[in-house]
Amino acid sequence: MMPAATRPDVSWLSGHARRDGAATGLRDLFALLGDLLIDGGDARLALDRPWGRNAYGCGPSPAPDLLCFSSSTASPISERAYARVELAREQLMHAAISLGLDAALDLRTEEMRCELRQQFGLDDDVGIVFSPSGTDSQLHALALARALLGDAVTSVVVGSDQTGSGTAASARGRHFSTRTAGGLTVTKDGPIDGLAGEAVSLPLLDGASLQPRRNIQSDVLDAVEALVRDGRSVLLQVMDASKLGWRAPGMACLDEVSRRWPDRVQIVVDACQMRLGAARLRDHLARGHLVLISGSKFFGGPAFSGALLVPPLVSAALRGGNPVAPGLFDYVGRSDWPVAWTDLRARSAPRANIGQWLRWEAALDEIAAYHAVPAAFRRMAIRQLGETITSLLMLSPVLRPIAAGSVAADEDGDEFGFPTIFPFALQRDGKLLDLGETQAVYRALQHDLGSRFSGSMADVAARQCLVGQPVRIERPGAAPTAALRLSIGARQVTEAWCDDHTTARVNLEADIDRVVDIVAKTELLVSELSSQDLRDICNAD
16 A cells, blocks of 8 residues: 655745746646656657556556566556655645746756755766656767767767667667657657767677677777777767676776877766666766766666766856757756756756656655665675575576676675676577567566466466566577566665564565566476467467
8 A cells, every 4th residue: 555645845935936827737737647657758658558568567557566676677666656756746736836837847856956966975066967768868968078079979889789779879869769758759760950970889798608798998998099080079988887787898998098088088877777886976977977877777766767967077068158969959858957057948948847757756765765774784685685696597497697797897895796687598498599589588477377377387477577678689690689687676675674674684585585486487488388379478468
């Protein structure tokens, strides 16, 4: 049962006078909460209406019976966060009556920047640009890099095989969907005015060995050097962490890039998985790196909620009026920019994105709940869950583990010194399943299939399980395969924690039991169902 909403606190309205016409746009807030939570994004948020979930297996409402180790892709909203967004909507309604919807949302969004900085100990002059998704934030990063470095910018994408599906387009300044979050119809892969360019892709995985590529550091330096020698500036997008949980390249390599080409390269860190501690996040910003983050991966907020963190020196340069590509303004609203960025705000439409705002309200609730758990318990819980998952993968005849953890990782000294994403391929009779059949297993895991089996197998098959979406793996001389992922997220830790150590231990053991159930069902699907059976299950969705 969801906790009852308390009386709204509208103290954040103090000092702001009521204005005429304040009810304009209020009707947008009266839609069903589930509909608002999937509004203001691109096609990836759309629900398969008969099934009631999006392509990532998540609906807009809590799903407490779903066994979720899927935070590397997306998680259903928690009951606690759902109650929070209900209350947040009520608070905004009160504010909008006095200020108007645009002004009230703008004020609340600026407060959310302060909350986000506080949660991670960021300086007040770190800029935060909110967005509907990490892919939108990549466009924002490209536009800011071009404003700083000039138009002759080429993107170098490290981990191009383990980043978001829209990156191939966004890194080249092209539309990544047929519709923007603001509802504008565009041509997918068509050029964005003032942003279109080229990109260099550097994959991380060796598809033949299913191991990390060995020479990524030298590949990065060689790619940047060649582009600079050719008269180009570079937006270098690096991983911390990738879809498989890898970091690349190491900090020493990034420092070498900055030392060699200080005025020709802007580094942007893809930290959308948010599998890094606050100290590491601050370290990136102190080095002048732009940082892409999300509230909807590790922390378990509803998909999608993106943001770009901008270090103070870059923020100051942008406030100086550097020209920004006109096409960017199709992907940003006024309240997305920090209040101090007056020039960019003046050029942006006051486009109220209610869905984006609500998803970030939920994410902030999850972030605060996680950080309220003692650091020692967070570290212990993630370590123990990770050890269990590693053992299960190593012992399974069906699940073939792929290297977990990090590439060129630094020791964090916190819970992120341990792996939190555990990728694995599927095999039957020693042969890897292809991409299509792996995708079918992923979908079948989410269904109650108890009626297809009897006895103890029926109990296992009845479990509804959500894991990380398949990551495509190209293999030389063979059909593509894919990696599924068991992913530890903040919610496993938050929901296990209790002041009573015995209760916390019991809760953590329940999490371990859920992992065992997911592995058992995966093994059952691969061992007992044919390829045709799996296709039939998917076609029946």
